[in-house]
Amino acid sequence: MTLLDGKQTSKEIKEEIKTTVSEMKARGERVPHLAAVLVGDDGASLTYVGSKVRSCEYVGFDSTLIRLEADISESTLLKQIDQLNRDDTLDGYIVQLPLPKHINEEKILLAIDPNKDVDGFHPANFGRMALELDAFIPATPFGIMQLLERYKVPTSGKHCVVVGRSHIVGRPISILMSQKGTAGNATVTVAHSRTENLADLTRQADIIVMALGIPEYLTADMVKEGVVIIDVGITRVADQSHPKGYVIRGDVAFDEVAEKASFITPVPGGVGPMTIAMLLKNTLLARQWNLT
Amino acid sequence: MTLLDGKQTSKEIKEEIKTTVSEMKARGERVPHLAAVLVGDDGASLTYVGSKVRSCEYVGFDSTLIRLEADISESTLLKQIDQLNRDDTLDGYIVQLPLPKHINEEKILLAIDPNKDVDGFHPANFGRMALELDAFIPATPFGIMQLLERYKVPTSGKHCVVVGRSHIVGRPISILMSQKGTAGNATVTVAHSRTENLADLTRQADIIVMALGIPEYLTADMVKEGVVIIDVGITRVADQSHPKGYVIRGDVAFDEVAEKASFITPVPGGVGPMTIAMLLKNTLLARQWNLT
Numbered sequence: 383m384t385l386l387d388g389k390q391t392s393k394e395i396k397e398e399i400k401t402t403v404s405e406m407k408a409r410g411e412r413v414p415h416l417a418a419v420l421v422g423d424d425g426a427s428l429t430y431v432g433s434k435v436r437s438c439e440y441v442g443f444d445s446t447l448i449r450l451e452a453d454i455s456e457s458t459l460l461k462q463i464d465q466l467n468r469d470d471t472l473d474g475y476i477v478q479l480p481l482p483k484h485i486n487e488e489k490i491l492l493a494i495d496p497n498k499d500v501d502g503f504h505p506a507n508f509g510r511m512a513l514e515l516d517a518f519i520p521a522t523p524f525g526i527m528q529l530l531e532r533y534k535v536p537t538s539g540k541h542c543v544v545v546g547r548s549h550i551v552g553r554p555i556s557i558l559m560s561q562k563g564t565a566g567n568a569t570v571t572v573a574h575s576r577t578e579n580l581a582d583l584t585r586q587a588d589i590i591v592m593a594l595g596i597p598e599y600l601t602a603d604m605v606k607e608g609v610v611i612i613d614v615g616i617t618r619v620a621d622q623s624h625p626k627g628y629v630i631r632g633d634v635a636f637d638e639v640a641e642k643a644s645f646i647t648p649v650p651g652g653v654g655p656m657t658i659a660m661l662l663k664n665t666l667l668a669r670q671w672n673l674t
Numbered sequence: 675m676t677l678l679d680g681k682q683t684s685k686e687i688k689e690e691i692k693t694t695v696s697e698m699k700a701r702g703e704r705v706p707h708l709a710a711v712l713v714g715d716d717g718a719s720l721t722y723v724g725s726k727v728r729s730c731e732y733v734g735f736d737s738t739l740i741r742l743e744a745d746i747s748e749s750t751l752l753k754q755i756d757q758l759n760r761d762d763t764l765d766g767y768i769v770q771l772p773l774p775k776h777i778n779e780e781k782i783l784l785a786i787d788p789n790k791d792v793d794g795f796h797p798a799n800f801g802r803m804a805l806e807l808d809a810f811i812p813a814t815p816f817g818i819m820q821l822l823e824r825y826k827v828p829t830s831g832k833h834c835v836v837v838g839r840s841h842i843v844g845r846p847i848s849i850l851m852s853q854k855g856t857a858g859n860a861t862v863t864v865a866h867s868r869t870e871n872l873a874d875l876t877r878q879a880d881i882i883v884m885a886l887g888i889p890e891y892l893t894a895d896m897v898k899e900g901v902v903i904i905d906v907g908i909t910r911v912a913d914q915s916h917p918k919g920y921v922i923r924g925d926v927a928f929d930e931v932a933e934k935a936s937f938i939t940p941v942p943g944g945v946g947p948m949t950i951a952m953l954l955k956n957t958l959l960a961r962q963w964n965l966t
Contacts, residue, residue, distance in 0.1 A: 504801070505807060509798055512797070538868055556864075567866075570864055571864075572848075576859040577861040578831040
């Protein structure tokens, strides 16, 4: 069994990006510049955004944190978005979700210039990805593809069952793995809450991507020997024996499934750490694609 | 066994559109206006475009056929596209494919305003469809969804195997059938040229969508009793006994598979006739969405 080590792989990717940025600097080029918009002061959001900004600094990007009051009006936020779209010194930006309830999230995401949409949430980017054009791919599926590629997990002709059909994980990873190319050419089934006899499907699968959000849902009796497991689930489960009062659990009963798996992502330390690395990668791509 | 009669269903849809247009006229509203751009004088393309224009007239739409010389330059064609994008009297337009070899088809399709892209080939429309926003859906998958809906074919929780991963048929229909909604909520597998043991998959399927382009590929031994068959294949097969010298064959060995099927589309007369009806439907939607 090989552990798909996202912590280690994300470090490698960050080092590669750092090297590329050093080379850009050495050539006298402007380095990539990422901005993050944070509305309000939700603790978790602050932590995420802070970690993204620090990662930018680590690899040598310019970064800007734009903090806005929680009671900002939708129209003022849209003006801010418009400014970011016009800012030629900026390669990409993200709007940290969730937004306060009085703001229409969809409206905000649709206002982001797709050429700066390094989160890859804009439909124009989704469509470009699905039609095999250059596109910003959302961080989670992009990170999964990187893990599969770098660990040379065989995918061509294999049957992959993706459990979950969300816009930012299940749907995009199902498309990417079924397209031509490295870590692609799989026969992909998308299963979801309405799927009948899920275990019959997962037992046939060579590769399973769990993106359901139910802790330890996938058990050993639901998989075959040699299966490849990608676990996207991250749920806090109450545990008073732990100093924080909770533990993080994936969608996979790790210990028992790992015994049958050929490759498996741990939780934490699997898919999770890949996301910031892929955000940085998208920002670098934005810089490279916008060289005009 | 129920025949999914695309000829009849497309007639019904056209009659519905015709009624809606009469009502628009009666209210003094401008009727939908579709333009078709035809470059060169390829015989098949002329036939298709002619049939689209006649269908527009039948339902009461305004229509414009723009014929351009085969040796038109890409930049002149792009100027024409730009004019169509700016034309406020036009709700939608199509550029008939294929284009002459000296023209970059992708560049032309990307230049079409997504709000007028009634063929649904622009990535912005693909992304909007995949992210469950209002979108122009390409005619073939849109037509299949209509057949499934109108014949009340059960899809929720059923296993659907889509054979083919093309941008305009296999990929979009796989997404639509797996989304929430009527004719949706299926567990969908996308199979393709690299799929191993295709027959093992199709034998499990409750619904099979064949979009492979290999005549009579799917045989009775590859399907289970009660299967629903959607055949998108349209291949000319040489047949000297026939006055035209060929016959049209689908991807399904119709006679033998029909004996096991609960629902099946004939070829011709199944999915094919639905496409023009869905182009008209998209044009009507364009008129309704662009009421501003």
